[in-house]
Amino acid sequence: MTEYNHKTIEAKWQAYWEENKIFRAEDFSSKPKYYCLVEFPYPSGDGLHVGHPRSYTALDILARKKRMEGYNVLFPMGFDSFGLPSENYAIKTGIHPSITTKKNIEQFTNQLKSLGFSFDWERAVSTTDPDYYKWTQWIFLQFFNKGLAYKKEMPINWCLSCKIGLANEEVLDGNCERCGGEVEKRSIDQWMLKITAYADKLLKGLEDVDFLDRIKTQQVNWIGKSEGAEVDFLIDGSDKKIRVFTTRPDTLFGATFMILSPEHDLIQTITSDEQKSEIEHYIRHSARKSDLERTELSKEKTGVFTGAYAINPVNNEKIPIWIADYVLISYGTGAIMAVPAHDTRDFEFAKKFNIAINCINHPDEQLAQKESINPIDVLSGNVCWPFEGECINSSNNRDLNLNGKNVKSAVKETVEWLEKYGAGKHAVNYKLRDWVFSRQRYWGEPIPLIHCNSCGWIPVPEKDLPVVLPDVEKYEPTETGESPLATIEEWVNTECPKCGGSAKRETDTMPNWAGSSWYFLRYIDPKNNSSFADYDKLNYWMPVDWYNGGMEHTTLHLLYSRFWNQFLSDCGYIPASEPYLKRTSHGMILGEGGEKMSKSRGNVINPDDVVEKYGADVFRTYEMFIGPFDQSASWDTKSISGTERFIKRIWRLFTHTPIKDISLNKDQLYQLHTTMKKVTEDIDSLNLNTAISQLMIFVNEMSTYAVIPLKAAETLILLVSPFAPHLSEELWETMGHTSSINYADWPKYKKDNLVKDSIIIVIQVNGKLRGEISIASDEDKESILHLAKKEKNVLSYLEGKTLIKEIYVPGRLVNFVVR
């Protein structure tokens, strides 16, 4: 037998798998289905990063094991190929993004194939493929038809020197990423998707799925549901009202002023003449502030008095109305009632501008002590108390008396009172905002709408989809901030599908998030021309059983794709409302120094080099052995030799030691079945580092055998096969098997074999280790205690002492408590 040569072995089996379509997922198979999903990559010009295979290898291992366990596994791969780098490259070089994209996809495909992943390549999709984005556009039209897509004026990041709209990730520290120039906010009409209509459903859906807790928490926080009340304040000397949202209606008696956001539309109406110029100045000033400044300068509160007063509905007191930019137009109603005694931000503001602070909530004594706050200071208005307490000074002569009540019941009672007097109502608010779905860019899916002056916005008829991206010569957005598509007159000018009159196409394109919001559905039926995917096939495959991806996608991508799935499910196109049963996230692979890999740091590891030198099997095993899957890990070139030795040791074991069909002794059975159990369970929980270490233990053990029992050899190779599939296929074949190891039965351990003849019992005296004894595994408690007491070192600790207690933990230890 020759030396281990990864190049010939890996090439041989990769070709075999492809020719024999070993990993093809079969629609409607009678086997139970299992849908394994990894996030598809953006095919960047840099090629595959060593971080990509971490997720792919882990789920590949799972997929391979599931196949061996008799599942019909769907494990697909595709490309999220719309993206800024291709477009920026086109702006620089004039090379069409589709050419760059095609080239990059080819490179990625080759790289992925060289790693031996068991993807069903026949189902590969690419979001830039018109056959794919036809359905992205179609889904958008479903949103439009259901009234969930609407146009609204929204700010974009505008680079003053490039004259181009920038994505948020292209703005670095308030400046343009490529020219370093100044970036300002500019408002333009943009398409929005009403994800807020699904806020509750997205929240509720989390109850039924198995996501890592921290992922659930992130989703919950992002949606940010808060309950409270909307309260109307009359404006003194006007018929207008200011509506505010508050989570603490119980503090209404402590409201001593109001604040409108600088963008609030009542400002012009209510501002007094003498305050007008100051107000206008403040509005202009805060509009010019970038997002960065708003947050950086967040410490110091600013604001201006409008000259107007509002009437507090619970006590009819006149309170001043201010404007301040710490109140955001995008949250709630863009206006607040300020209760400085019980809100830290309002407290800061009141202190700075000398506004009254009325304490109406007596701190809970215990809590106050914990927070080291003296209630006296709160009562006098010197310290803010935003926590739990008891209402004081909170009653009026119209049946509202909150005094003595805690926060919860006071909130309830106030809301009831407000509703009775028509001054407010129970309300719910979300941090989640509607999704800005327009980009003024070339390289994205065209939004399939046509604007007609007489009919308004009309969808492109389904038969005319996809609206294909036309060729352009220049990829830069225009002087006006419109998409480069706007300059192609023959494309823009079209007929109204409804009245036949002249009309114009929408020139905005969709964001990068669009294509990835439903790709897991297209894998199920990637060639379908009449619908995005066949219902029966969806019914067979969905939901995804296990979805793994990066932690960086656990808010937006996860939320967006759940939203699309829920929506399509509500429309009756998909059976299940939640797309993913289980979601995990892997940690990043960092450079050797523990820093992020980047060209500028010069610490980038190219997976091709590793495969060339060590082979795919070593690379895969190394990445799984590197550390706990959900935590980040630093690449360590030296450590690869550990897994390299492991792989080569298996090869040598099979090629240099005789393998005979002899039975295993009791100890060998114990070792084998312990390994079967550990590896099986560890793959199921993706604890792949410990699965590998158990395999190493077993291989080390087998190296001491003079003759290897056939059963042990076969079982080992089956257990290793998901990790090192090429090596395993090769050895499986040399052992005389004629069919692929991929469909061999996964080994099942027997409990009977997990017992050893003799075991070691540890003996402690007062909790300290003093000795150990070897006993038969069925030895009874009495004789174990008896033997333990006789152990010579233990004896010296028992002599002259009184035995108070004997503790026996079966199969583990004995502890004598003495005095």
Add this chain to the structure above:
RNA sequence: GCCCGGGUGGUGAAAUUGGUAGACACAAGGGACUUAAAAUCCCUCGAAGGUAUACUUCGUGCCGGUUCGAGUCCGGCCCCGGGUACCA
């Protein structure tokens, strides 16, 4: 500030969820084979004391607690990483 993770040898990490802390590896040191090197194999490897592979003490970020027994549970604190940011 808030919400998550995490802190264990020189290094990456294990630890059956309260029961021998450091499995499995890397690095290091020593040895075997070899003309030599690579590869391979064997031994040592938390710290201190001790001739010792006897044994003892200390040791899982820090302080305290619960327990026969704590890396693991409870209370308080410090540091590191990620997410988020005036959300009323």
